Amino acid sequence: MKIGVFICHCGENIGRTVDCPRVSKACQWLPGVEVSLDYKYMCSDPGQNMIKDEIRKKKLDAIVVGSCSPHMHEKTFRKAAVDAGINPFLVEIANLREHCSWVHDDIDAATDKAIDLVRMAVEKVKRNQPLTTIEVPVTKRTLVIGGGIAGIQAALDVANAGYEVVLVEKEPSIGGHMSQLSETFPTLDCSQCILTPRMVEVYQHPKIKLMTYSEVEKVEGFIGNFTVTIRKKARHIDESKCTGCGLCTTKCPVKKKAFNSFEENLAYRPAVYVPFPQAVPNIPVIDETVCTYYKTGKCQMCVKVCGREAISFDQQDTLVTEEIGAIIVATGYKLYNIEKKPEGSMIKGYGEYGYGKYKDVVDGLQFERIASASGPTSGEFKRPSDGKEPKKIVFIQCVGSRDDSKGFSYCSKICCMYTAKHAMLYKHKVHDGEAYVFYMDIRSGGKMYEEFVRRAIEEDGVKYIRGRVSKITEKNGKYIVKGEDTLASMPIEIDADMVVLATAMIAQTEASELAQTIGIPYDKYGFYNEAHPKLRPIESTTGGVFLAGACQSPKDIPESVAMASAAAAKAMVLFGSDKLEREPVVAKVNELFCAGCFLCKKVCPYGAVEVKEMKDRNGVVYKEIAYVNEGLCQGCGTCTASCPSKSIELAGFNNEEVFAQIAAL
Amino acid sequence: MKVGYFPGCSQTGTAKEYDISLRKVVEKLGTSFDEIKDWTCCGATSAHVTNHMLASALAMRNIMLAEQQGLDDIVAPCAACYNRLVVSQHETMTQPALKTEVEAVLDTKLNKEIKVMNLIELFQKIGKEKISENKTFDIKNIKAACYYGCLLVRPSSITHFDDAEQPSSMEELVELAGAKTVDWNYKVECCGAAHTLARRDIVLDLSKKIIDDARDHGANVLVVACPMCHSNLDMRQRAMKRAYPGHKEFPVLFLTELLGLALGMKEKELGIDKHTIEFNYKELAAEKAAV
Numbered sequence: 032m033k034i035g036v037f038i039c040h041c042g043e044n045i046g047r048t049v050d051c052p053r054v055s056k057a058c059q060w061l062p063g064v065e066v067s068l069d070y071k072y073m074c075s076d077p078g079q080n081m082i083k084d085e086i087r088k089k090k091l092d093a094i095v096v097g098s099c100s101p102h103m104h105e106k107t108f109r110k111a112a113v114d115a116g117i118n119p120f121l122v123e124i125a126n127l128r129e130h131c132s133w134v135h136d137d138i139d140a141a142t143d144k145a146i147d148l149v150r151m152a153v154e155k156v157k158r159n160q161p162l163t164t165i166e167v168p169v170t171k172r173t174l175v176i177g178g179g180i181a182g183i184q185a186a187l188d189v190a191n192a193g194y195e196v197v198l199v200e201k202e203p204s205i206g207g208h209m210s211q212l213s214e215t216f217p218t219l220d221c222s223q224c225i226l227t228p229r230m231v232e233v234y235q236h237p238k239i240k241l242m243t244y245s246e247v248e249k250v251e252g253f254i255g256n257f258t259v260t261i262r263k264k265a266r267h268i269d270e271s272k273c274t275g276c277g278l279c280t281t282k283c284p285v286k287k288k289a290f291n292s293f294e295e296n297l298a299y300r301p302a303v304y305v306p307f308p309q310a311v312p313n314i315p316v317i318d319e320t321v322c323t324y325y326k327t328g329k330c331q332m333c334v335k336v337c338g339r340e341a342i343s344f345d346q347q348d349t350l351v352t353e354e355i356g357a358i359i360v361a362t363g364y365k366l367y368n369i370e371k372k373p374e375g376s377m378i379k380g381y382g383e384y385g386y387g388k389y390k391d392v393v394d395g396l397q398f399e400r401i402a403s404a405s406g407p408t409s410g411e412f413k414r415p416s417d418g419k420e421p422k423k424i425v426f427i428q429c430v431g432s433r434d435d436s437k438g439f440s441y442c443s444k445i446c447c448m449y450t451a452k453h454a455m456l457y458k459h460k461v462h463d464g465e466a467y468v469f470y471m472d473i474r475s476g477g478k479m480y481e482e483f484v485r486r487a488i489e490e491d492g493v494k495y496i497r498g499r500v501s502k503i504t505e506k507n508g509k510y511i512v513k514g515e516d517t518l519a520s521m522p523i524e525i526d527a528d529m530v531v532l533a534t535a536m537i538a539q540t541e542a543s544e545l546a547q548t549i550g551i552p553y554d555k556y557g558f559y560n561e562a563h564p565k566l567r568p569i570e571s572t573t574g575g576v577f578l579a580g581a582c583q584s585p586k587d588i589p590e591s592v593a594m595a596s597a598a599a600a601k602a603m604v605l606f607g608s609d610k611l612e613r614e615p616v617v618a619k620v621n622e623l624f625c626a627g628c629f630l631c632k633k634v635c636p637y638g639a640v641e642v643k644e645m646k647d648r649n650g651v652v653y654k655e656i657a658y659v660n661e662g663l664c665q666g667c668g669t670c671t672a673s674c675p676s677k678s679i680e681l682a683g684f685n686n687e688e689v690f691a692q693i694a695a696l
Numbered sequence: 697m698k699v700g701y702f703p704g705c706s707q708t709g710t711a712k713e714y715d716i717s718l719r720k721v722v723e724k725l726g727t728s729f730d731e732i733k734d735w736t737c738c739g740a741t742s743a744h745v746t747n748h749m750l751a752s753a754l755a756m757r758n759i760m761l762a763e764q765q766g767l768d769d770i771v772a773p774c775a776a777c778y779n780r781l782v783v784s785q786h787e788t789m790t791q792p793a794l795k796t797e798v799e800a801v802l803d804t805k806l807n808k809e810i811k812v813m814n815l816i817e818l819f820q821k822i823g824k825e826k827i828s829e830n831k832t833f834d835i836k837n838i839k840a841a842c843y844y845g846c847l848l849v850r851p852s853s854i855t856h857f858d859d860a861e862q863p864s865s866m867e868e869l870v871e872l873a874g875a876k877t878v879d880w881n882y883k884v885e886c887c888g889a890a891h892t893l894a895r896r897d898i899v900l901d902l903s904k905k906i907i908d909d910a911r912d913h914g915a916n917v918l919v920v921a922c923p924m925c926h927s928n929l930d931m932r933q934r935a936m937k938r939a940y941p942g943h944k945e946f947p948v949l950f951l952t953e954l955l956g957l958a959l960g961m962k963e964k965e966l967g968i969d970k971h972t973i974e975f976n977y978k979e980l981a982a983e984k985a986a987v
Contacts (some may be wrong), residue, residue, distance in 0.1 A: 371859075382861020504881035506912065511881075 032157055033065040035091040036149060037082055039073030039098035041128055046071075048132040050142040054097060057146045061153050065089050074104045079111040086115035093121035093159065095152040097145065099128040118161035120615070120683055123152040147696055154695035158688045162615040167662050169255035170356035171606040172197065173599075176247055176545070179207020180588055181580025181595040182361035183229050188599030189359075190238035194606055197353050198233065199261055200243045204310035205230055207363055211293060211396055213403035213410070215588060216452040217483035223309060223405065230311040244316060248350065250358070250549045253639075253662030254575030255611045257355040265346040267317035268303075272341035275313030279303045279333035279342065288321040291407075295397040297415060298407040303333050303342075307405065317342075357575050357602035360559060361595060362545060364581035366396050367431045367438070367535040377556075379437045381430060383502045384532065390416040391510060392503060392530040395449055402456045412461055414529045417508070421528035424457055425512045426450045426468045427500050431535030433471060439535050439556060444585040446533035447474045451484045453531060454493040466493045467525055469500050469514055477587075496523065503530055536585040550638055551576050558584050569597045572665070573637065574613075577601045616666035616683045618659045624678030625656040631670035631679055632657060639663035640670060699818065700762050700770030700810075701729035704738055704777035704923075710931075711774070711923030713967025717952040718773055718815075720966065724959050725819075725826045732761050732770065738777040739784065741890045752794060753801045755784035760802055762810050769811035771818040773952075775847040775922035778814040779855075785812060786854045814848055815921040815951060816865045817857065827872045832960035837981040838875035840917050840954065841910035842866040845925045846886050860884065866951060870919060873958035880913035882906045887928040896932070900939050903928045907936075907946045916980060918948040926950060931972045947975035 036058040040046035055069040066089050070078050073096060085091060094117065096108045101124040109119035125148040135141040171194050175186045178200030186198045198205070209215075210230075212222035233239055242261060249260035283301035291300040293307050302322035305315045323330035324344060334342045370387040372380045385392060391414045393401070404410035414421045428446050431438035447470070454466040473495070475481045487493045500514040509526040516523045538557030539545075546553045551571040552560040559582050562570040569577050577598040580591035605611070618631075622645070632640040643658035657679065659670070668681045680686060699722075707715035722729060737743070739754035759781065762770050772778040788795050789809055799805055813821060844863050852860035861884060867877040885906060888899030907929065910918050920926050930948040937943045949968065956966040957977055968975050 371862075382859050386862055388862075504909075506881065506909070 032063050032092045033089060034063045034153055034156060035082070035085050035089065035094040036061075036064055036067040036153065037073055037078075037085075037094065037096045037098075038067070038069035038127070038145075038149070039078065039096065040069065040071045041073075041099055041132075042071065045098070045127050045132040045145075048135055048138055048141045049127055049145045050138060053142050054127075054145045054149060058149050058153070061150055063157055064153060065091060073098055074107050079107065082108065082111050083115040086112065086117060091117070093117065093123075093156045095123045095125055095149060095156055097125040097127045097149045097152075100124075100126050100130075120162040121156060121159050123156040123159070125149045125152040151692045151695045155688050155692040158685075158691050159683070160685075162682055164612045165615050165617070165661050166610040166612055167253070167255055169605060169609060169611050170257075170354050171195070172353070172355050173357045173359060173602045174199065174247075174257070174259055174353065174355040175359045175361060177207070177361035177363055177580070177582070178202070178205030178233075178241075178243065179361060179363045179580065179591075180209040180226065180229075181363065181582075181591040182207070182359070183226075183233055184592045184595035185359045185361055185579050185599045185602075186233055186239055187229065187236070188596050189602055190236050192599075192603050194238065194603065196236075196239045197259075197261075197355065198239055198241050199245050199247055200241075201246045202306065203244045203266070203304075203314070203316040204306045204312070205233060205241070205243060206307075206309075206311065208396070209588060210307065210309070211295070211403070212399050213406070214452065214456060216448045217477075217479040219452070219455075221404075227309045227311075230309070234311045241312070242351070243312060245351075247545065247548060253660060254573075254613075255356045255605065256662060257358060257575065259353045259355050259358075261351045261353060263349045263351055265348050266314065267319070267343055267346050268315055269341045269343045269346070270312070270314050272339045273314045274339060274341075275305075275315075276338075277305070277313075277315075278336045278338075280305060280315055282332050282336045284330065284332055285321055285323060289318055294400050294407050295394070297397055297400055317344075357577065357605050358549065359577045359579055359595075359598045359602060360545075360549065360551070360571070360582055361579040361591075361598070362539050362542065362582040364536045364585065365539050366394055367537045368394055369430065369532060369534060378431060378439070381437060384427075384430070384500075384530075385503055385505075389503065389505055389510060389530070390414075391421070391528065392532065394532050394534045395446065395453070398453050398531045402453065410460075412457060412464075419528070420461060420464075422461070422463065423465045423525065423527045424454075424467070424529045424531060425500075425510070425525055425527040426454055426466065426531045426533065427512075428468065428470045428533045429499075430532040431537070432533075439537070441535075441556065441585070442474065443533075443536040444474070445536065445587045448477070448480055448483065448587065450531075450533050451475070451487040451493070455487045455491050458487075458491040458493060466491075467512075467527070468493060468495045469498055469512075470495060471497070471499070477589075498523070536581060539582070542582065549573070549576060551578075558582065569594060569601050574662075574665070575605060614666065614683075616681065617661045617664035618666070618668070618670050618679050618681050620657045620659055621678040621680070622656055624676050626676055626678075627655045627657065628675065629657060630673050630675065634669045634673045636667065636669065637663050637665050639665070697727045697822065698730050699727055699813075699821070700765070700767035701731045702735055702738070702758055702762070702770050702772045702777060702781070703731065704772060704774040706774050706923035710927050711950070713970045714773060714923055714926070714950045714952060717950060717956045717961075717966040717968075720961060721952050721955045721959060722818075722822070724830060724956075724961075725822050727822050729771075730765070730767060732758060732765060732767070734761060738772070738774075738780040740776040740780050744780065749797065749801070751780065752784045752788055753798050755780045756788055756798050756806065757802055759785055759810050759812075760804055760806060763806070763808055767810065769813060769821070771813045771815070773815045773818075773921070774924070775814065775845055776924055778812060779847040779850070781812045783851070783854055785809065814855075814857065816848070816869065819869055819955075820865070824869060824872055827869060827955060827958070828874075831874055831958050833958055835873065835875045835954070835958050835977060837984045838917050838954065838977070839915050840867075840870045840875050840877050840919045840949075841880050841913065841915035842870055842877055842883065842951075843906065843910070843918050843920045843925060843929075844884050845920065845922050846884065846889070848921055849884060866919065866921065869951065870954060873955050875917075875954060875958070878910070878913045878915045880909055880915065882909045887925045889924055889928070892928055892932065896935065897939070899928050899932055900936050903932055904936050904940055904943065907933075911944075911946060916947075916984070917954070917975070918946060919951050919954055920948060921951045933973055945973045947971070947973050947980075949975060
């Protein structure tokens with residue numbers, strides 16, 4: 032076997048601490064090495080040409096490149112090798128930059144280490160097998176989970192490119208949190224006005240199959256080839272008959288039994304309801320838990336008034352199966368409410384703010400509803416307890432965010448902006464009102480964001496106080512807010528009519544369950560993890576599953592929309608070809624040796640190991656063994672390390688190759 | 697049932713009535729005390745602000761005595777004693793270096809963790825239902841503002857007792873005794889504590905706020921479980937009157953005294969006559985009837 036060794040100086044990156052000519056000279060004498068050269072920039076065109084020429088001239092069988100991390104240029108050198116007629120998997124990279132020159136100072140020692148690294152790579156490449164890329168077919172349909180602004184944007188982008196989309200939303204209507212907002216920063220345009228046209232577009236789009244009041248129950252398969260089971264929850268309304276006239280919702284006698292969650296529990300809703308007037312689809316849902324019929328078997332007022340006989344009390348949940356190629360997860364966030372947390376919860380809760388016992392201490396979304404023209408107060412500022420106009424409002428930022436002792440460590444990112452907006456909206460309507468904001472830092476990075484906050488302070492006279500609030504107490508209908516003004520180094524006490532808490536954005540309640548259903552990782556807070564924080568922020572580590580919006584971390588609308596469009600683009604990249612190519616670095620089971628203990632199945636983080644039945648010629652199963660689904664396997668090697676009989680091996684990293692590499696050290 | 701008892705210095709002096717009423721109530725509920733023999737200072741205030749080692753060793757000496765006496769759990773009715781004993785035991789048992797040092801000072805090995813209870817935990821152990829079962833006198837005219845002060849519930853990570861900001865365990869006991877309770881704001885605020893000697897003005901200010909808030913929320917009695925709080929809230933009301941003309945007297949009872957009333961004991965029997973601000977249930981009831 033003839034091996035070529037090529038040592039790159041990487042300008043001065045490697046050359047400064049590693050004596051590259053000495054490395055290439057030393058490697059010349061390694062067994063099997065035909066040629067060993069060094070060059071200033073191996074990744075440049077002349078460098079690559081040098082490799083190609085040597086391969087052709089010396090009829091090399093395999094090459095080792097001593098350069099930067101394989102993350103950077105493995106592809107480049109593999110391509111050069113392929114051009115010169117070598118299998119791309121007969122190229123090994125010795126990482127002389129990240130693993131050597133960048134982390135050492137001593138030139139002699141670093142050079143010795145570099146020689147070791149190259150020698151190890153030479154021993155491995157000698158044993159490397161030529162591999163061929165795996166091809167898998169692609170179903171060109173996208174599943175979007177979550178119908179908030181991120182999900183809507185992603186669905187529209189994919190559908191407008193001509194691919195089919197299934198949009199699943201667990202609530203009766205799409206729109207998400209954005210539909211609850213009054214105005215949006217930094218332009219103060221009405222949230223519903225800009226959102227509802229998009230919602231309608233989704234509803235009418237011929238390429239989008241909208242499934243509201245539905246939840247993803249099971250995800251099987253792999254990139255390009257998912258089979259997804261969706262539970263369509265019983266609405267108890269026949270969607271094909273309902274015209275959305277709303278007569279049932281107005282005549283329903285159940286008035287004060289269920290809180291209206293769209294109004295953030297500031298109002299009630301009937302048993303048969305649409306979440307809000309602009310709901311899409313405009314088809315009501317019957318809430319079994321409060322409907323009189325389900326309790327007593329009587330009433331049926333909705334049946335009487337419905338002219339279309341659309342009420343269907345005995346409707347059941349149905350399961351729908353969809354073939355899907357790419358999944359975009361856009362399940363959004365939840366706002367932390369300050370009610371007392373159960374034992375063992377990560378959040379300790381804010382007893383000093385009353386655990387939600389004060390009616391006029393509201394959270395950010397509740398204040399959005401109060402400020403909204405479509406809200407329970409029709410946009411007039413009235414406080415929940417007695418309906419009076421508050422003349423003094425205190426806004427408290429970072430409730431639950433940036434608080435290691437009582438809440439979460441992370442910054443919820445949007446609160447500085449929406450608090451400035453809240454205070455501004457209030458001052459615009461209540462001219463003689465006073466607005467105070469308690470803040471830790473004002474974090475207003477973003478286009479026109481800082482200007483927006485300055486406007487709140489300078490033009491609208493919102494009073495910003497740097498410090499935390501230690502206690503809220505109630506006295507004669509006023510809320511005594513005790514805090515500290517850290518810039519003046521003084522305790523401060525404000526008798527407010529109302530207090531707005533900018534509570535933390537947290538992961539959805541069932542975020543971790545959904546992650547487990549799909550098979551994507553999530554962090555300790557329940558936010559979904561991206562494959563790389565900088566360079567792969569849209570992809571999850573599971574192939575074909577992309578993330579959009581606040582399910583990944585707290586985000587505002589523009590960021591969510593941008594991420595959604597990016598996720599759509601990622602899905603479309605997948606659909607660009609009919610077959611998917613992927614690296615053949617996957618595990619393979621030796622069927623003769625596998626004893627069927629399935630330890631590999633237990634440890635596989637990607638669910639790629641399946642059970643395969645071995646049958647004799649009569650079709651009788653004589654043993655069950657492990658089988659690796661090539662589409663799902665990510666080549667992590669956990670199974671090979673755990674297999675007690677060493678009967679599962681990772682292509683490109685088999686035991687012989689790895690042991691030879693270690694032995695060469 | 698027998699429970700270890702660590703009285704602490706207040707019970708023998710300024711809060712004698714706390715000791716009297718506690719012993720009587722506990723006896724009535726069928727429990728007896730096994731007082732720690734030769735107990736000493738818990739290390740409160742003067743020790744723990746000057747010398748950490750001294751504070752730990754003083755507290756742990758009492759824990760050591762309890763262990764030697766074969767006790768599994770002890771009650772420290774004074775909130776400051778309770779806090780010192782719980783915190784010192786936690787620190788000593790979780791920090792090996794400190795434990796070695798304390799053991800060297802005490803010249804003994806500390807083997808077991810003693811469960812240190814505050815007053816409320818004591819009644820929870822005895823059985824809350826026993827209060828209602830043994831109730832013989834109706835005290836429904838009492839509207840109590842239950843005051844926990846700063847030490848009973850803190851630090852919550854060590855005491856693991858009730859909610860540090862919105863506690864409710866004392867209310868439960870008071871209601872079982874037949875009195876009413878009010879929801880108010882100053883349950884866990886500071887009374888000024890030991891500042892009573894050096895900066896009386898601070899204590900007067902803080903304690904007056906507590907009394908005023910209790911009254912504003914409809915209470916007619918403050919109920920406490922700490923001798924320090926009691927002396928600030930009760931004994932300092934005369935000075936409060938001089939500093940804040942117009943201040944109206946407001947009775948402050950120990951929780952044990954309130955329970956004692958419900959269990960049929962008389963004010964004098966419980967030592968309530970030792971208070972600066974007089975309290976007589978009959979007068980309170982008559983006053984309420986007049987209003």
